[in-house]
Amino acid sequence: MALPEDWLSRLLALVPVRGRLDIYCSYGAPWRIDQARAAVGEMAFHALVAGSAVLEDPTGGPPLRLSAGDILLLPRREDHVLHDGSGAPAAPAHTRTGSNLLISENAGAGERLDMLCGHFVLARPQERLLRDYLPPRLVVRTAETTASATSSGTRDVLTGLVSLMRHEAVSDGLGGRAMLDALSTALFTLTLRLASEARETPAGLLALAGHARLAPALSALFNEPGRPWTLPKLARLCNMSRATLARQFQERLGQSASELLTDIRMALAASELRKPSVNTGAVAETVGYQSEAAFQRAFRQRMGVTPAQWRRGTQSAELAAPSLPS
DSSP states (O other): OOOOOOHHHHHHHHSOEEEEEEEEEEEESSOEEEEOOOOTTEEEEEEEEESEEEEOOTTSOOOEEEETTEEEEETTOOOEEEEOSSOSOOOOEEEEEOSSSEEEEEOOOSSEEEEEEEEEEEOTTTTHHHHTTSOSSEEEETTSOOHHHHHHTHHHHHHHHHHHHHHHHHSOOTTHHHHHHHHHHHHHHHHHHHHHTSSSOOTTHHHHHTOGGGHHHHHHHHHOTTSOOOHHHHHHHTTSOHHHHHHHHHHHHSSOHHHHHHHHHHHHHHHHTTOTTSOHHHHHHHTTOSOHHHHHHHHHHHHSSOHHHHHHHHHHHHHSOOOOOO
């Protein structure tokens, strides 16, 4: 019998994430980084080891100030600008090839910036389960302490992980590239864990997870998506009224419990359809649909393709030999 897992473990089983550190930036002010929009299926991240940075808001809102110890995730693939905040023209930067990744440096004499930049690769099309339920910009601040994060040890573990990444980035140790990829992947999970423990969690899954009374409903939806969950059943799990549960989901998640359940079911279905021996009817039953036609409609609405088209696409992708990263 399979043991129940926490919601984040189940989420990452449904939507596998791989991390890759791309470049290590070592700048003196003034400096500026103009980063293009992330590729489809990717999510950029930046980890500030030392120094500070300003992230411009492309919509014209106030800039976001980042400090040493901050980790920034950009789930919506937006292009973005980071700079030192001085307003001075950036000192020219040059990039060289290190043992394990690219290293970008400049001759700026002001405050030093030490920053690790990379991206996460998300399984498609299940990635929408992550993108749609995370904020456009997620920042965790490891230098700030909260009671829950301190007691759980997450902040210290994440700080140590980033320190190890920085060490591997500038060293020439055997297996360094493999270490950086593995550590970058772990960075994603630890960043979401720490964000869920913050005093003020951003709207979405993290806000839902941060509400202790809603935890039983969140766990039930992720661990048993094939069950015929209704609002009254979920409300009983949480010892609250149906109206209160519905309001809490809408306020914290921005979606109803049934909408989240459908997205979880479709992500699970996409994984099950990879198995050539499992027919569509069996997949429909696994994810909680008694009617194969109803499942097909829901899958196409959420994923943009029919189950058959998705299956053919994944089989074609698996037959193609993957190219190794340069």
